[in-house]
Amino acid sequence: MEFGAFIQLAKGTEGLLHISEIAWERTEKVPYKEGDEVEVKFMGYDDRKKMRLSRKVLFTKTSKTRKRKRIKTKQDNANEEK
Secondary structure, three states: OOOEEEEEEEOOEEEEEEHHHOOOOOOOOOOOOOOOOOOOEEEEEOOOOOEEEEOHHHOOOOOOOOOOOOOOOHHHHHHHHO
């Protein structure tokens, strides 16, 4: 099970980008491979003094609800005419 990717911020300095911080939607697999350049934001340190990194905060959060196409009924058409 993949839990994230280690990101080298500077020589000798690495932090974990947890899989839940890659994108706002659910991510099943880490989409990066070793050597990829990834833009992340430093979010601070956790209580164990480990760096917290995030990529998803760099993007606008999208709605989790899907837009559904509504089929008009005869009743809807009658209400619009009023």
